[in-house]
Amino acid sequence: MASVLYDNIGELVTNDPTHGGASLLGLRRDAAVVVEDGVVAWVGAAGGASPADERVDLLGRCVLPAFVDGHTHLVFDGDRAQEFAARMAGEPYAAGGIRTTVAATRAASAEALLASATTRLDEARRQGTGLVEVKSGYGLDVETEVKMLQVARQLTDETTFLGAHVVPAEWQHDPDGYVGLVCGEMLDACAPLVRWIDVFVEDGAFGAEAARAILRAGQAAGLGLRVHANQLRPGPGVRLACELGAASADHCTHLTDADVQALADSGTVATLVPGADFSTRSPVYPDGRKLWDAGATVALATDCNPGTSYTTSMPFVIALAVRECHLTPSEAVWAATAGAARSLRRDDVGRVAVGDAAALTVVDAPTHLHLAYRPAVPLTRVLAATTP
Ligand code: NIG
Ligand code: FE
Secondary structure, three states: OOEEEEEEEEEEEOOOOOOOOOOOOOEEEEEEEEEEOOEEEEEEEOOOOOOOOEEEEOOOOEEEEOEEEOOEOOOOOOOOHHHHHHHHOOOOOOHHHHHHHHHHHHHOOHHHHHHHHHHHHHHHHHOOEEEEEEEOOOOOOHHHHHHHHHHHOOOOOEEEEEEEOOOOHHHOOOHHHHHHHHHHHHHHHHHHHOOEEEEEEOOOOEOHHHHHHHHHHHHHOOOEEEEEEOOOOOOOHHHHHHHOOOOEEEEOOOOOHHHHHHHHHOOOEEEEOHHHHHHOOOOOOOOHHHHHHHOOOEEEOOOEEOOOEOOOOHHHHHHHHHHHHOOOHHHHHHHHHHHHHHHOOOOOOOOOOOOOEOEEEEEOOOOOOHHHHOOOOOOEEEEEEOOO
16 A cells, blocks of 8 residues: 655645634644545654655745636637637637537647646646646537547546537527537547536527526436526526526626525535636626625636637746736635635635645745746645545
8 A cells, every 4th residue: 555644844735624713714723634544544644643654845935726627628720829819809709619629629639739738737736736627618529529528538427518608600500400510420429538518608609598408317317417597698508507507607797696596505516717807808807806795605616718818827827816807815725725625616626635646736935825826837746645
């Protein structure tokens, strides 16, 4: 049995309420963790563990559960740097840009898609991410959606079918026909490859009626639900997500008080992706403060994609969530770990507790506050990761 003792942890974020009194993050000062065969075997005081095969001295640094990134589009080909530059010069974001990536992704081989997605996943890991969710949605035909998901499955168990990203150009004349394809042949081909189904609910993408039909079809096929909701303007996405019992409503940039209340009253997590608001130069950011104070469960994710948020950095997202969404630094760290785990309905990640899969991230700083306090400084890396 291979065991590693991580000793002299200055501050351990456990997200386990049995530690640290009433603190949100279950903080433990001067701590140590023993990992045995990829599982957390012991959590206690620095210097207090029995010897292990290997001892790693953390020299007073902060250790936290590896970040959980519950919303990414890591599999795609091409980039849209020109579109980004035009936006920064004043052009608005239009979801139609998705079709540029669809053309490139259809033309790419599975090998090329796997290579570039693996590079992005490695980039995320270097910044402390332990588990990612990965969506399809740049194929929008049966063959390419399947190709994307076969690649995604090589990166993670948390795969999502997003055939309902936008209506592709060849179905423009018959959007209902496309919804039929998504609910029928495309879902049949993709369901065995995924845990989740997602719909982009927005003007220019899918309305409430089509989204309900697609999500219900996914539910009938045994999939959990996620929704791209209220990204560009107020709309029905959040309330639909809550009504159907979705695990997560993502974006949540434009919410009415009724939307906030619906999230607070439901088990649907509000996953904020402020990297997208940053890169689309959105005039507003999601009101994380209001959601948190209302009692909603808040998560953070990168939404890594070539159109609206080409970042793999959870620390960057944490810094944005503090500065722009008005979460406290501690709330943002919770949302990037425990909250995100909840958005994926996973209770084996996002905390450091005996029996959990060991997925630990070290911060080259004395406390978790430094993640938001020192933006864009490469402080984090994954110490131990066993989650697929
Ligand atoms: O989550 N909002 C819809 N989908 C992506 C953007 C996709 C794109 O522009 O390529 C998002 O922001
Ligand atoms: Fe997205």
